[in-house]
Amino acid sequence: MEYHFLGATLLTLMFGWQLAILGVLIEVMVLVLMDHIQWQVLAVNVILMGVIPVAITSFILSLVERIKNNHFIIYFFVGAFANAAITVAITVYIASLFMVAGGAYTYDYITYEYTPYIFLMIYPEAFLTGLVIIIMIVNFPQWVRSFDDDKYPFGRKD
Numbered sequence: 001m002e003y004h005f006l007g008a009t010l011l012t013l014m015f016g017w018q019l020a021i022l023g024v025l026i027e028v029m030v031l032v033l034m035d036h037i038q039w040q041v042l043a044v045n046v047i048l049m050g051v052i053p054v055a056i057t058s059f060i061l062s063l064v065e066r067i068k069n070n071h072f073i074i075y076f077f078v079g080a081f082a083n084a085a086i087t088v089a090i091t092v093y094i095a096s097l098f099m100v101a102g103g104a105y106t107y108d109y110i111t112y113e114y115t116p117y118i119f120l121m122i123y124p125e126a127f128l129t130g131l132v133i134i135i136m137i138v139n140f141p142q143w144v145r146s147f148d149d150d151k152y153p154f155g156r157k158d
Contacts (some may be wrong), residue, residue: 006023007023007027007129008049008053008054008089009057009083009084009125010023010129010132010133011055012146013057013079013083013133013144014144016056016146017054017055020050020054020057021046021050021054024046024050024053024054025046025050027044027049031045038086043143044098047132048091048095048098053087053088053091055092056086056087056090059079059085060082060087061079061146064079065081066078066103067143070151072137072152075136076134077130079105079146080130080134081126081129082126084125084128084129084130087116087125088118088121089118089122092118093118094112094119095117096110096115
């Protein structure tokens with residue numbers, strides 16, 4: 001098992017779910033070409049590192065969009081920062097359960113050697129996602145697909 005940043009939340013917020021899954025597919029294919037993962041598990045990695053996080057991100061984003069009090073801070077903190085943290089936590093737990101169910105690791109190994117570090121992975125992912133989204137919204141709001149300049153009035157540069 002390896003620790004790395006998913007980036008799926010950032011891709012989903014910036015490009016939408018379709019291109020986010022395509023981006024994760026390209027990322028996983030590059031990892032296969034660099035010999036970091038085996039090509040036999042390409043589809044499993046795309047599902048675990050792409051489809052599941054993108055689905056979770058899209059679901060949380062749909063909940064944020066239903067909030068009647070639309071404010072830029074709500075989009076930033078809940079839609080980007082908290083969304084990335086929750087997505088990483090759920091995705092890592094699902095991947096851990098998948099590894100245990102597949103027999104790759106024992107439940108004890110996952111419990112004592114892997115899951116305690118999830119909290120060390122959550123904050124950097126959330127911080128980087130929030131940082132990049134805030135920079136993109138301030139400078140290029142039209143590049144962030146999930147951000148609507150008319151819906152969140154504090155995002156305007158006019």
